[in-house]
Amino acid sequence: GISIVAADLMLAVWAGGTYQIAVPEWLDGAVTLPVITAVRSNGASVFLTYPFYRIAVLAAAIVIGIGLWLMLNKTRIGMMIRAGVDDRAMLSASGVNVHAVFAIVFAVGAGLAGFAGVVGGSALSVAPGEDIRYLLASLVVVIVGGMGSISGAAIGALLIGLAEQLGLVYFPTYGVVLTFIIMVVTLAIRPQGIMGKSR
Template sequence: MKRYMNRHPLWSLIFVAAGFVLIWLIFAIWPPELIDLIGKKKVFVNALFNGITLGGLYFLVASGFTLIFGLMRNVNLAHGSLYLLGGYIGYEVSDLTGSWVLAFPVAFIAVGLVGMLLQVLVFRHLDGQDLQQTLITIGISIVVADVLLWIWGGDFYQILAPDFLSGPVETFIQTGVKRSSGEPIFLKYPAVRLAILFAATVIGVGMWLILNRTRIGMYVRAGVDDREMLAASGVRVQLIFVCVFGFGAGLAGLAGVVGGTFQSIAPGEDMRFLLSSLVVVIVGGMGSIPGAALGAVLVGLAEQFGSVYMPTYSVVLTFLIMVLVLAFRPKGLMGRG
């Protein structure tokens, strides 16, 4: 941090200033001129929060994707199918048991096992053969999509959030004052989205801690840097591969339950989330967890701000970000140069 500030004083200043402007925009009561210029504060703050929570969902999917790529150089194009499978499993569990919370561990474990199978049966035999991996995983994703369609049909499934998370909560952020009484109006925000943001943050921080503070994390990081050397020093690399693959797949399954709660689960979602994961890791930098977090939030914000402030071009916005990143930092924002 300090080193960055010393090396890039101008950029640091810009970032700090932008941070202060953002904090002011969130907490201050907007003057009428600003409202005339960019609309109501409620819309802005909501788009900001929605972008971040949507980013939380994208992060859950993309972090597994980027972890698998970073460690094993496996481009798993069936990652979206794992997301969809997790969503369906989560729906069945919460529908059968009535427990929303239970859906998460079940989806995580079940999809994680599928991921481990994939690693053992497919990827282990295709080490270093990028083109074969790509084609085979595309093939698997098509087969899985059809099998899921066969089992669950084309319906829309929604995983119901428990009662204490349905409906909005009042936050402490003031969006305006009532014209009649002068009482402050506080921002209301869906409780379930806050819960999801909280969970994504916990998982993200947890992953960072495991990677940077534990022995297993050390193996994984060493494997990312130099696989052969790690194997040569007596670490059972294949076992680590299977575990990381299972964990990454499990995260996608977990994300499926999250996505099924505040959006919905249906055929086609697999490709949508595969595409968004690709965009996220390209923007963030392949193989980097903080990069995935940054990329996910950027893509989420672009979608939500785009949908309110420039609806016609909101789809383009995401890809515009990708183009800019590729043009100026081809390795991604957090990718190693």
């Protein structure tokens, strides 16, 4: 149908190649962190250098996460969103336009997804088929963290991200298995996720 035509059109325009979005010049370069990675034979310390762009991405993620948490827990629209998730019919009966509330939620989510795509395209590469990888990682993060919890999603993302990177360092062939082991253990011990509520 329409999705196949759209996919064919995108392949015709971008030719199915791999793309790298350039990092802005003001975010390019490395920063020396106060973390000692080695000591030379003459006694001089070697400090860790880390890309400034990745530090900026981490800071942006923390700010966005705190902003979302504050919006959901401290504002009127957040109260309506939480009420709509729990009992849509009751929220509608109290005179709130539920469709408008969920349209706002969709717009915020779509905007954040687009922002994440640009950020991810700069840190990694953009290629056909990459969407499946990120969707699968997102699913694992939500399962581990707990559905409907921003703090759970943050904890899940931290656990899965660290597990993925440690797996790539210590056993590259089976690194991705570590994330699924964490998911299985979480489902066995706490099926609703680390911060999820049992219903």
